Amino acid sequence: MRRAFRNMNLVVGGILVMAIVVTAFLSVFYTPHDPNRMNLSKRFQPPGPANFLGTDQYGRDILSRVMKGAVNSLVVGWVAVGIGMGFGVLLGSLAAYWRGWKDEGVMRLADVLYGFPAVLSAILVTSSFGPGIINSMVAIGIFNIPIFARLTRGASLSVWQRDYVTSARAIGQTNKAIIWRTILPNTLSPLIVQGTVQLAIAILAEAALSYLGLGTQPPHASWGRMLAEAQTFMEISPRLAIFPGLAIAVAVLGFNLLGDGLRDLLDPKLTEARR
Secondary structure, eight states: OHHHHHOHHHHHHHHHHHHHHHHHHHHHHOOSSOTTOOOGGGTTOOSOSSSTTOBOTTSOBHHHHHHHHHHHHHHHHHHHHHHHHHHHHHHHHHHHHHOHHHHHHHHHHHHHHHTSOHHHHHHHHHHHHOSSHHHHHHHHHHHHHHHHHHHHHHHHHHHHTSHHHHHHHHTTOOHHHHIIIIITGGGHHHHHHHHHHHHHHHHHHHHHHHHTTSSSOTTSOOHHHHHHHHGGGTTTOTHHHHHHHHHHHHHHHHHHHHHHHHHHHHOHHHHHHHO
16 A cells, blocks of 8 residues: 555546546536536526536536536446457457467457557447447447457466466366466456556547547537537637546546556566565
């Protein structure tokens, strides 16, 4: 714990991520106003007691929409990373166990998928199957699969060479038991760090898709969608873009800093170097 609190990346990242998570959780039960309620008589209201961050072009409360947008961003991020981690860890573990041509086949398929950027892959999927939050999660999740597959394979190959794996074989454990009880637990550290970093990428990809009209659909609040709607009114009310833009920046920065901090904390080599 002392080392964790001395790690500024971990502390700052944790605070920023906690702020986003608490905001999203709070918005499930409470927002100052209905985020989808329009009131054209209150268009472009400046920040004040009634509307802390002001109102948008439809008279909707900006603060309420930013809070609701946090829910969409986190849900898409967690589900997308969960899809990528679930399939990627399975394929990477099997590839490290199979070796040979099966290993090569899995890795070459991962290379093909990895060759497409996250946003480009997501645009391809959502353009083919239609826009929406579900397709966005699936599209971003598919991009994450090769990342976790390659990471898991590399870490698993290293663990398979350890003496404790040889000992597990000597006492009669099956390969399935070794993978679940020995290999996977010893690859969790890099997977946790990579998962945290990929959350930041997934949130940014979701915002990009929503900005292009392929992600979260109106009237539901989304940071990317708010930016798209605000670009027409930048000269009239620049805060329409400033607040959702800041929310995206805080979320991405928070998860990146948290990932860097966890890497420093969980990597034994880095820990030893600091002593």
